[in-house]
Amino acid sequence: MVDSQEFEYDVLVIGAGGAGLRAAIEASAEGCSVGIICKCLLGKAHTVMAEGGIAAALGNVDDRDNWKVHFSDTMRGGQYVNNWRMAEIHAKEAPERVRELEAWGAVFDRTKDGRILQRNFGGHKYPRLVHVGDRTGLEMLRTLQDYGIHQGIEVHMERTVVRLLKDGDGSRVCGVIVYDREKGRFQVFRAKAVILATGGIGQAYQITSNSWDCTGDGHSLAYEAGAELIDMEFIQFHPTGMVWPPSVRGILVTEGVRGEGGILLNSEGRRFMFDEIPDNYKHQTADNPEEGWRYTQGDKEARRPPELLTRDHTARCIVREIKEGRGSPHGGVFLDIAWIKEKISHSEEHIKRKLPSMYHQFKQLAGIDITREPMEVGPTTHYIMGGIHVDADTQMSTVPGLFACGECAAGINGANRLGGNSLSDLLVLGKRAGEYAADFARENNLGSIGGEQVEEAVEMALEPFGRDNDPQNGAENPYSIQNDLQKLMQHNVGIVRKEEEIQCALEKLDLLKERASRVHVPGNREFNPGWHTALDLNHLLTISEAIAHSALERKESRGAHFREDFPEKNPDFGQCNYVTIKGPEGNMLVRSEPIPEMPEELKAVIKEME
């Protein structure tokens, strides 16, 4: 049943988005044999969807910027429940990682003096985002891909991991079992170290900016292997996704629109973002439209417009406007960039040059010309701050031999991620994951796969074919369960949460799990998306449960986690993270863990930047 051919690598990377590729490149540079397994074709990962830019304190546009400002911005944005060590490493190393990309062929937009241009973004004090128009993720992924294919890395495309495999005594991860999409064959990959770089979980929600493949595989595989997850209650709802027409609902509208001067308006034409500015951002936010505009045009004396407050806050303001009846016709609010024609000549060409994909996207999918009319936007599930609990320096999970980086790992973002920090995170921490996985591989052998893990995994994966196919007897369609799950999470564990609704979600998740055990798929194993959906469902159900449990525990509102029944921040909860782990009886356990004390020198940095 399993292909007799086995693959062996020093370091095996799961996922070929930015984090996976960067990790693979580093492990390979360290002299390791490296394999990559990816669910899609190479170069299609969700990283291509990143639009705005890479946050790195190069100080090219404003020389007051440096790692200390970036570090403080990241901690403030994350409401201080971030892992401060990761935020420190990230802020210090991001500039070098960006310069490296240029040496590998990336072509970023330029300043007038020929250096890398940087743009404004929410929560960043100075213009910090390195970018290429609004297709930065594509540029980055393609650069890593085109460099990576010449580094001796072997890429196994369109393969999905069914289970992580552990050695005889279960002490470490030493391989994976996968199926390939084309033929449905099972294959075993053995490795001295395994790096998870599987991205996000957006497909657990109905309205999302995420690709089909963002089904939380890494989170769930690590959990099943005994690793800890952390911060799972923190899900970022990006304030601006498309809302109309229905078929494109959720598709991302880059924050870059606001960075370039775009404003948010309600149905009364009011710039509602001025109505509520959080205390800790008051001193750095403009109090009139004119100052906000000057900020977007590079005036160093001006403070940023309220549209560039953090994503959690902006999303909630939009929800408030819609709830109170001041929304746009299709249940969003208006995002207007066309207005800048009052300020600059040739605004049409300017918008098309700065935001080409946005122009294209609205023109083609909604029939709207953004250089002439406002867009309709609303919040969309975008990013999970929570994920696999890793060591800040090495990116190793709580299970030896298992590393994680990128969106599936957690810590750096705390309760809310700043735009642009994900691309820099995956470069900085992806590189570190590769480096330390290589170290681990040097000190360990291949290990032997213990027990019947392979046989069990195959049996589990094939179950949907063998089940009763008659709906009269309870046979279920995987797509309809996924649909119901997405609706449940959207409504009960979405932007605004409360105890009864989360409790109800947990009960309904049990019912969905029971239904999932009756999923039947027709056809055979060759390229069968029904089968793939049935297997992805298990991951989605696991992570949804982790999200709901953690959301229930955090009885306060912080960052992206908003509890209607506890609308205020509670300092006690600011001292801890929530950790999710699989209990001895297979039940999910959630406990709080104190955040380690920040060293004096970092406290001083934060104080200095206030």
Next chain:
Amino acid sequence: MSGKAAFKILRGTSQGVEFEQYETPISEGMVVLDAVRQIQADQIPDLACRWNCKAGKCGSCSAEINGIPRLMCMTRLADLPLEKPVSVEPMKAFPLIKDLTTDVSWNFHVKKKIKPFKPRPPDASDGTWRIWQEDIDRVQEFRKCIECFLCQDVCHVLREHRLQSEFIGPRFLVHVAGLEMHPLDIEDRLEELKTAYGVGYCNITKCCTKVCPEEITITDNAIIPLKERVVDRFYDPLANLLRKFKK
């Protein structure tokens, strides 16, 4: 827009294919990919097709819709005649895997053979370069490519003449152009362009430019300048004469 529409989807494997017709409800703003996914969810769960981002950014859902190579996610039903069934077929230039999926691995092998980026030494002591925006505008156009391979699909050198072993196709000529015109790159790929990459096979019918969802002017901005560079190097009579004298 509401009601139902009919879709004729090519189903099968290399063992044999046939069109099968499905009806599905439609609503305002729907694209072909929505319809295909709806049919998959409600009627044929094992219908094979690739898609990722559903926003025209990943280039996974390439297909031939009413005979024209397009991205399914960027083709609105409102722009198609719905009186008769909409036909959806896999790309024809590549071997069929199943239903709407094809084996595009040839493209990945080709890219690996192209000489990689090789930068000149840094301009500044901190290891960075100085580049002017006007010098990269064109390269940035080429780098918009989402590798959907629709240009490869429509190129008659690959589609009809099957010269995959001698011609790298428009996608990779754009890639080479992006490297050759990169202001930092100092590699020389002209010999390969003439021989292994087969730039001479392109006879400028511009079909690739027409189907490019990123609106890259493939033929005019990438291929023709590459052809000119090859001609300048290898076929300029005056230069040839000078070279002879030098010998």
